[in-house]
Amino acid sequence: xxxxxxxxxxxxxxxxxxxxxxxxxxxxxxxxxxxxxxxxxxxxxxxxxxxxxxxxxxxxxxxxxxxxxxxxxxxxxxxxxxxxxxxxxxxxxxxxxxxxxxxxxxxxxxxxxxxxxxxxxxxxxxxxxxxxxxxxxxxxxxxxxxxxxxxxxxxxxxxxxxxxxxxxxxxxxxxxxxxxxxxxxxxxxxx
Numbered sequence: 001x002x003x004x005x006x007x008x009x010x011x012x013x014x015x016x017x018x019x020x021x022x023x024x025x026x027x028x029x030x031x032x033x034x035x036x037x038x039x040x041x042x043x044x045x046x047x048x049x050x051x052x053x054x055x056x057x058x059x060x061x062x063x064x065x066x067x068x069x070x071x072x073x074x075x076x077x078x079x080x081x082x083x084x085x086x087x088x089x090x091x092x093x094x095x096x097x098x099x100x101x102x103x104x105x106x107x108x109x110x111x112x113x114x115x116x117x118x119x120x121x122x123x124x125x126x127x128x129x130x131x132x133x134x135x136x137x138x139x140x141x142x143x144x145x146x147x148x149x150x151x152x153x154x155x156x157x158x159x160x161x162x163x164x165x166x167x168x169x170x171x172x173x174x175x176x177x178x179x180x181x182x183x184x185x186x187x188x189x190x191x
Contacts, residue, residue, distance in 0.1 A: 006047040015030050017081045018033060018081045032078075043062075046105070052086055057086050058081060061079040062075035065183040072181035074107065074111060074181060092121075099122075111183065112172075114169075119173075124173045132182070135185065
């Protein structure tokens, strides 16, 4: 398996993979990936593909989040697509390599919205026991409020119990030891 940073030549293969992975939400997720790519804080070096032969087996996009602590750098695992038809794809290896690349770039945490049962084996912890908190923009529970703009400063965000706003819990993978922090979720990720 070849793990590398996404290139512009991957665009159509990645879009096809996202559509296959997310099925009826495929067009929505392709649009969201496009919005995330255009965020002011977007980092092209945090978008990864895993290839088996000439097939894109998986795509993973990390989106940098604004942090209130200067020593903490937080990335949100915003898109994760897998070609379920490939038996020889190693998701654990892919997640480990992506985590290592994020840590090499100075990131201290990866946040993901998912059940812990799916990702606990990969080093993710419940957010409430991690020392990490998340702020969401005012009105984040409104599905029509996504505008693709970069996250505003923290004064426009409210620290909240995100389970009131979004249906799945947030989990955290610490990359640099125990480092408490607060990160701001951009509006585009709240829809």
